[in-house]
Amino acid sequence: MTIxxxxxxxxxxxxxxxxxxxxxxxxxxxxxxxxxxxxxxPLTDVKVTDVSGExxxxxxxxxxxxxxVNFSCNTCPWVEAWEDRYNPISKMAEENGIGVIMLNPNAxxxxxGESMEDMQARAKSSGYDFYYALDEGAKxxxxxxxxxxxxxxxxxxxxxxVYTGAIDDNAKSAEEVEQPYLKNxxxxxxxxxxxxxxxxxxxxxxxxxxx
Amino acid sequence: xxxxxxxxxxFCFVVFMAFGSVSESAAQEISxxxxxxxxxxxxxxxxxxxxxxxxxxLVNVWATWCAxxxxxxxxxxxxxxxxxxxxxxxxxxxxxxxxxxxxxxFLKEQNVDWTTYFKTGKDQPFIxxxxxxxxxxxxxxxxxxxxxxxxxxxxxxxxxxxFERYIKKAINN
Numbered sequence: 381m382t383i384x385x386x387x388x389x390x391x392x393x394x395x396x397x398x399x400x401x402x403x404x405x406x407x408x409x410x411x412x413x414x415x416x417x418x419x420x421x422p423l424t425d426v427k428v429t430d431v432s433g434e435x436x437x438x439x440x441x442x443x444x445x446x447x448x449v450n451f452s453c454n455t456c457p458w459v460e461a462w463e464d465r466y467n468p469i470s471k472m473a474e475e476n477g478i479g480v481i482m483l484n485p486n487a488x489x490x491x492x493g494e495s496m497e498d499m500q501a502r503a504k505s506s507g508y509d510f511y512y513a514l515d516e517g518a519k520x521x522x523x524x525x526x527x528x529x530x531x532x533x534x535x536x537x538x539x540x541x542v543y544t545g546a547i548d549d550n551a552k553s554a555e556e557v558e559q560p561y562l563k564n565x566x567x568x569x570x571x572x573x574x575x576x577x578x579x580x581x582x583x584x585x586x587x588x589x590x591x
Numbered sequence: 592x593x594x595x596x597x598x599x600x601x602f603c604f605v606v607f608m609a610f611g612s613v614s615e616s617a618a619q620e621i622s623x624x625x626x627x628x629x630x631x632x633x634x635x636x637x638x639x640x641x642x643x644x645x646x647x648x649l650v651n652v653w654a655t656w657c658a659x660x661x662x663x664x665x666x667x668x669x670x671x672x673x674x675x676x677x678x679x680x681x682x683x684x685x686x687x688x689x690x691x692x693x694x695x696x697f698l699k700e701q702n703v704d705w706t707t708y709f710k711t712g713k714d715q716p717f718i719x720x721x722x723x724x725x726x727x728x729x730x731x732x733x734x735x736x737x738x739x740x741x742x743x744x745x746x747x748x749x750x751x752x753x754f755e756r757y758i759k760k761a762i763n764n
């Protein structure tokens with residue numbers, strides 16, 4: 381090997397070494413950031429299958445005044461805690477021209493309680509009065525930046541996000557709710573008033589992302 | 592002779608029983624009240640801050656109904672023992688109040704022998720007190736160095752290696 385080539389190799393070696401180290405560094409799982417208030421709903425033309433077998437898109441579900449999306453599942457006790465409020469909220473939303481859909485993003489545990497069959501059983505036993513569809517590969521959850529179940533995203537008639545986060549401030553008891561965040565947001569949206577707060581947080585189960 | 596043998600046997604029996612109960616209480620020196628204490632978000636902030644200047648801190652929010660929480664729990668207990676001199680672990684149960692007993696039983700099963708906490712109050716202020724980066728999904732972990740600087744935080748369960756990697760980073764900061 382000539383001296384010139386050796387010099388080139390010596391210069392290249394640290395770069396190659398660094399690249400090699402970086403390639404093998406542990407990569408942290410980072411899902412997309414939560415949609416910001418005002419952002420448009422993503423993937424609204426993506427087809428999802430409801431428990432009834434109907435294939436639909438978010439655009440088709442949306443009503444004249446907006447769309448309510450709830451990332452939810454069958455196995456999370458936090459989802460179950462709010463179970464008595466899903467139908468009443470859905471009824472209120474629909475009566476106000478807001479379409480409603482619940483999406484199941486738990487792609488990693490379809491065989492462990494989150495299959496379409498499990499969803500169908502849950503929808504039947506709870507008497508769900510709204511669409512409950514499977515979010516294949518958790519694609520919608522990822523695009524929305526959802527992080528837990530349940531997780532609420534409310535859009536206006538232009539499909540712009542106007543509220544996201546919790547259903548209300550008391551998972552344990554509907555009677556003891558002091559701040560019915562989502563109901564207030566729907567009422568304000570329809571009345572053309574400012575929604576406040578626009579974002580809230582609540583405890584829930586992590587979404588079981590596909591591996 | 593036989594009487595002396597009986598006395599000797601009884602003496603040994605009593606001594607054995609006495610040591611037996613001592614070792615049992617040694618294994619569980621902490622009372623239930625101390626093992627799981629109610630705490631609000633604000634109170635927890637104070638607890639976390641109290642270790643500044645002393646030790647790195649790992650905060651973990653868990654619940655008995657949270658499968659990934661249960662899976663990773665023993666990793667954290669093990670690492671706490673491994674890095675005892677330089678790390679403190681603050682476990683916070685976010686169980687519903689009706690599950691408090693279950694949380695206590697789980698802590699004992701996991702041989703936790705230091706004070707842990709039970710979340711009180713509403714979700715939003717609790718979540719905000721623990722971390723701005725946290726959406727409320729369980730489990731949640733954050734690791735601080737002994738100056739109170741954030742080293743890492745994440746939602747979702749984690750493997751032993753990930754916990755250890757960031758604990759070492761916190762300790763060496």
